[in-house]
Amino acid sequence: MNLQYGLPANLMAWAEQNHDKLSPPVCNAAVFPDGDYIINMVGGPNYRTDFHCNPTEEIFYQIKGNAHLNIWDRGKFEQILIKEGDIFLLPANLIHSPQRPEPGLCLLIEKPRPEGHPDALNWYCANCATLVFSASGQLTNLVENLPAWYQLFYQKPDAERVCPSCGEVHAGKDAQTWLARFKDVHQMAYG
Numbered sequence: 001m002n003l004q005y006g007l008p009a010n011l012m013a014w015a016e017q018n019h020d021k022l023s024p025p026v027c028n029a030a031v032f033p034d035g036d037y038i039i040n041m042v043g044g045p046n047y048r049t050d051f052h053c054n055p056t057e058e059i060f061y062q063i064k065g066n067a068h069l070n071i072w073d074r075g076k077f078e079q080i081l082i083k084e085g086d087i088f089l090l091p092a093n094l095i096h097s098p099q100r101p102e103p104g105l106c107l108l109i110e111k112p113r114p115e116g117h118p119d120a121l122n123w124y125c126a127n128c129a130t131l132v133f134s135a136s137g138q139l140t141n142l143v144e145n146l147p148a149w150y151q152l153f154y155q156k157p158d159a160e161r162v163c164p165s166c167g168e169v170h171a172g173k174d175a176q177t178w179l180a181r182f183k184d185v186h187q188m189a190y191g
């Protein structure tokens with residue numbers, strides 16, 4: 001028997017072996033890099049300022065630790081808590097920003113993107129929730145494509161990260177600053 005992806009293997013042992021990749025700054029490793037499904041284990045702690053719009057559904061299985069999603073929906077921010085042990089099916093195109101305060105483990109299963117259905121990374125004003133910058137394109141490799149899109153925004157000077165609506169400067173990749181402002185202005189449970 002020649003199994004393309006090997007025999008069943010213990011997932012927690014795999015996570016232990018890949019502990020370095022599941023810790024900052026990467027926090028992400030493909031469980032089966034060559035399979036049809038996109039299956040990643042996500043570690044932590046990890047905070048971020050980008051919001052992701054995925055044209056396909058995502059399954060979150062929060063194995064260890066708690067996490068939450070910041071959501072942007074029709075001009076308003078909301079939050080979804082994903083507790084240890086929870087499974088969650090994120091609908092396609094729900095704009096989300098995963099926040100992982102703990103060195104936990106989350107199994108994240110996604111689908112390959114159909115041709116002509118681009119992903120987007122959006123950055124919103126922490127004060128008034130207006131879109132400040134968006135990068136989008138056909139996603140072919142989660143781990144390789146996204147860092148290039150991050151740089152499009154994070155390399156900009158402060159003057160080019162100004163909210164077109166209220167004039168506040170977006171904190172860029174400084175998640176601590178952005179999340180503190182977001183939590184304060186919008187009275188969110190988690191910063």
Ligand SMILES: [Fe+2]
Nearest residue numbers: 125128163166
């Ligand atoms: Fe604003």
